[in-house]
Every structure is written in C-alpha cells, then in structure tokens.
Amino acid sequence: MTEIRSEPIADHDPVTGAAAPTASEATEPAKGRPEWAVFAGLAGLIVVLDQLTKAWLVSFLAPGQSVDVIGDWLRLVHSQNNGGLFGLLRGQAVPFALVSLVVVGLIVLYHARSGRSRYLSITLGLLLGGALGNLIDRLRLNYVVDFVDAGIGGLRWYTFNVADAGISFAVLLLLAASIWPAVSRRPADDA
Secondary structure: OOOOOOOOOOOEOOOOOOEOOOHHHHHOOOOOOOOHHHHHHHHHHHHHHHHHHHHHHHOOOOOOOEEEEEOOOEEEEEEEEOOOHHHOOOOOHHHHHHHHHHHHHHHHHHHHHOOOOHHHHHHHHHHHHHHHHHHHHHHHHOOEEEEEEEEEOOEEOOOEOHHHHHHHHHHHHHHHHHHOOHHHHOOOOOO
8 A cells, every 4th residue: 555645835936946944944044154255345335436426526516516417306415414324413523433433343243143144245235335435434534425415495305425325225124124034034045
C-alpha cells in the first residue's frame, strides 16, 4: 500500500519563484553581514552630489539671491541655515555639529548590527550621506547651504539641499519598514 503524505504548500513569490518567508522568518532579523559597499557607496554619492550642488549654487548666487526654475513653484535660492533640519533652532550650528557626529556614529553602529538587508543598507546609506553632507558645511562654514525652494506664492516648503533630501527619503523608508517590517528583513540576495 502506498502512503500519501500531505505537506503544506509554501507560498511562492510569483516573480522569482522563491518560497515566501514563514511567519517566524519574517519577524527575525536577516542573517549575515551588512552590505558595506552599498551603504558606504550611497553615503559617498550623497555627500559628493550635495557638496557639488552647493559649490555650483554659491558660484553664481550671492546669499539671499534667487533664480526661478519653474516660475514661482520652484526656485534656487542661496540660503545659509545656521540651525537644524528645516531651519529649526537657528544659531545653534556648533551644537548641531556635535549632535551630527554622534548621529553619524550611531548610523554606522546600527548598520554594523543590522544584518544582511539591502533595504537597510540603502536607507542607512542615504541617512549617513545626508548627515555627513550637512556636517561638512557646519564644520567648514558654521552654517548649511540650502538652495531648493518649492511652493506656491507665500505657501513654501522649507528650503533644502541634496543632504536634506537624502535624510528625508531615508526617514520615509524607515517609516515604511516600521509599517511593513518584512520589507527590511529580506536578505540582500532576495532583494
């Protein structure tokens, strides 16, 4: 007599055909070493783009000057932010530089302990690049050069730069990971 075994059918990703993680796999951190090349490469790219765009802007605009790019909706303006993100706590560049140094250390430490997740390597790389881009300005100039001014009429968003954009996008990715934890826990091989 032939024995018939019944095994549960694993869910498979329709694109890759790989088995979907079980509930226990989805809640535990990805194993392996973090992707340092992705992390450092993206952080370096953000820093270089940030510093190049700031140097380009200050080469043709004096502080306070602006030029329209798309009418009143998008302008380039040479702004010197001696406060924090979005201009908060103005006049506190030195304390923000010290805090930024601590944050840089924490980002690197967290990445070292995060396991193999391309999602976290990208997210933390964006965050590190943004933190370093603005830290360089604070240490070198005692203020951060901001230049992208978007809005309609008197309703404007805070003036920002490439480093701020990297930080903001990283925060959105971290928020997404907190809502959908499995996104950040997939090993880099599966991403």
